[in-house]
Amino acid sequence: MGKMIYLDNAATTKTAPEVVEAMLPYFSEFYGNASTVYEFGGKSKEAVSKAREIIANAIGAKENEIYFTAGGSESDNWAIKAAAEAYRGKGKHIITSKIEHHAVLHTCQWLEQSGFEVTYLDVDEFGVVKLEELKKAIRPDTILISIMFANNEIGTIEPVEEIGKIAKEQGILFHTDAVQAFGQVPINVDELNIDMLSSSGHKLNGPKGVGFLYIRKGVKIRSFIHGGAQERKRRAGTENVPGIVGFGKAVELAMANMETRTAKERELRDYLMERVLKEIPFSRINGHRTNRLPNNVNICFQFVEGESLLIMLDMKGICGSSGSACTSGSLDPSHVLLAIGLPHEIAHGSLRLTLGEDTDREDIDYTVDAVKEIVTQLREMSPLYEDYMKKNGRQE
Amino acid sequence: MGKMIYLDNAATTKTAPEVVEAMLPYFSEFYGNASTVYEFGGKSKEAVSKAREIIANAIGAKENEIYFTAGGSESDNWAIKAAAEAYRGKGKHIITSKIEHHAVLHTCQWLEQSGFEVTYLDVDEFGVVKLEELKKAIRPDTILISIMFANNEIGTIEPVEEIGKIAKEQGILFHTDAVQAFGQVPINVDELNIDMLSSSGHKLNGPKGVGFLYIRKGVKIRSFIHGGAQERKRRAGTENVPGIVGFGKAVELAMANMETRTAKERELRDYLMERVLKEIPFSRINGHRTNRLPNNVNICFQFVEGESLLIMLDMKGICGSSGSACTSGSLDPSHVLLAIGLPHEIAHGSLRLTLGEDTDREDIDYTVDAVKEIVTQLREMSPLYEDYMKKNGRQE
């Protein structure tokens, strides 16, 4: 492989070498089942406990409020389906937003098939959930509000504190998908009145295939995966000890350097956005300008289609994404970009670049230069650009 | 740590060093998301494809019939809940057995709460499902038969071929939990008429936190974890690339040496059982004598309680289990031992020893000697033994 500039950290991240190192002993040395009587299994149990402690501390929770899962999608499914099951006696109404990850949206749609009613809140042009709409949407039978902490495509950070306050005042459960936010912005579940929170290891330099769901003490949701008595009888399945240990280590690292890391990313992010806006015509930034994830850039290039752009970037060694990686295989443009009001043809031309700890200014310069060149090239072969130019003349 | 003899391979196994080696590049080197456009992600995708191919070949399935999950519990939950959802139009009756793993049993119990009817078939004294009972249990509205391939506690292998035939004749879906059997006995899903099959990586020297569900083409069950389009839109969540790669490697290794490995285990297993029966009075073997997993020994020692036995074995460096590891934390004796007709007080005194590839005769001898000594010691302090002896005299 030649040069590679990895700018798809919102899709997944490199597992930090320290994380792999922390995991290694739990594969072939201390491989015991954490739910056993003998001391050898106790080593696994201790390791899991330690990871749980690190994670609980990172979000201001208690250890017995952290439940390990297989990732963000499972956590989202669990939180929403089990809340629906547990609180259906109270009501059948759920509130979420139009820009949630599919793990939330498809789960809600699934619930609609069995009689639940879901309000999908609009967002403003920056992708911010409208609080007034939220308040209006609340009904006596609303049992759950699920709004993401930060959006995975356009990086916008939602007004979680206000939402938590509203949910608490109304006595409604509040779940937040913090898969993108955790490790990027400080989170305290008590201060923010969060009842449930989803997270995924591989988004913050931890391993893939492990996540957690925070469930506030007193929230009476039950299991999603039924079976053995693991995770205080709430999540069955032999504990993924190496995965959990790695996740714990990743969180430890992320918490330790959050301030310096994100400060650097924020600077590079803003530099990238500025250069693009200045140097590439017919481009626009998606998402909130300042209230956004430190590492997220999302841009639309008019007259250009995203996948072509990605492949050409790939030819130059740059990994980026167009919409969420999870939606590839779909033909529709990103539901998030549509929700912030972009027309389909513009939404098709989006590019998401998400920075990592190791990204430097040189990477950004190289990337902007490449994007500039490619966009020009693609526009040259775009019938849309041709039409536009014929109508409006070559000058800009 | 001093000497350790690990005889709890049914709870979990050591991840083979070759497996760890195969996984390693996918943490920090080829860490790309398998569902991306760029070539870097293509490396992950290829690795996942290769693992899928190995696994499909191992059970005579097609590659697009293998769906990766987070483990056996998820696979069981998925198969049963999604089948119930998809076929509820046809009927609401499910047949399973009394000796299934809790991942099946608790899932069925959960379905009962929403109007499904479940028949829990009895087993005979050896733990074999009674085929006549199965036939009688079938109703016009039966939509699913879920019977495990081999039992995790007593090792009995079920008459899967006959069950598959019956299910096929009656046009009923057949799911089998092969978490313990896969890698230990040959499995061909076509020959056995299996429609869905659950497996878990860590039971055959693969990593924890990864499993698969085989779903026969044509079986129209949908997702259990909703969200992104991974696994042909049927199982959401960023692919656990290292876990899947490791699972593939483990299956490759297990298939390559199955015959020699299990022949050796079978011999040691029989040797262990013989020595115990001969040398320790008031002991009995649970499960089928011959039609059992090559590595499984399950014994009851009258007048003795299992946990005490385990702790004392642990003090001598021997890791064993009493009932399923997953049921620890529970106070009830194993539902499997009760189902084969053991009274509670005998069921409490069970010991499961499950051999691994590395187990040798010396280990077995050391273990039998230890068990003998400990059982004697525990009986000396057992009021049940005292009562029995007072009634029946010291001679045996």
Place this chain on the structure above:
Amino acid sequence: MYSEKVMDHFKNPRNVGEIENASGVGTVGNAKCGDIMRIFLDIDDNGIIRDVKFKTFGCGAAVATSSMATELVKGKTIQEALQVTNKAVMEALDGLPPVKVHCSLLAEEAIHAALWDYAEKNGIQIEGLEKPKNDISEEEEEEDY
């Protein structure tokens, strides 16, 4: 994801551009769905496609199928060009991922549209050519469980 052939035609698309005063121009697809193809034909008096160019807004497969389709019709008679089906384009590209099959349909339609335009401009009828839809409706792919 894509075959080498597809990648080759994407990376080095043949016949990109416009033909001024083309004999026929056809545009199909719509930006809403993310694919627009425009094909320019230069047809001589003998009904031979002397030159062909395209412009495409779309994914890698859209660009590659456009490129391949232009290659397949270049130098051919109108009747031969009509035989260039989406299957032929796909085969020439060593296949396409299932979700991208519609791109090859679009390429076929784009050629037909350009030929239709040529026919209309010249007041002739081309045997076997029906008025092309200017869009290929995107059917929800079948879940082939």
Place this chain on the structure above:
Amino acid sequence: MYSEKVMDHFKNPRNVGEIENASGVGTVGNAKCGDIMRIFLDIDDNGIIRDVKFKTFGCGAAVATSSMATELVKGKTIQEALQVTNKAVMEALDGLPPVKVHCSLLAEEAIHAALWDYAEKNGIQIEGLEKPKNDISEEEEEEDY
């Protein structure tokens, strides 16, 4: 899982055995639930527990609580022995896992049962001692979500 104290009392249980012609013997629990404790008391004329032995069929916690309970009542007066609650036993063991708390209740009951037997044999009444249940019903643990 268990504290060091529990493990110590499990590994080296104090006062295991029987007392022939004991002043009082109490057996509680049932094999169905996996725990049976039997306590033998040797009580002198001044009502002092001169010796105590136990036999237990049960888990690690059951053995350890039996052992600790015998230690706590040895050399004590009957009235003092009555004050040895399950809490006292648990504290002396540095705690027990929640699922094992019932073992300590069993130990308390076993002592009471042995004292009751002593009282009956001697036709006396011990103040504050109620007829012990011979079993501790296993309540489904609370799910403390």
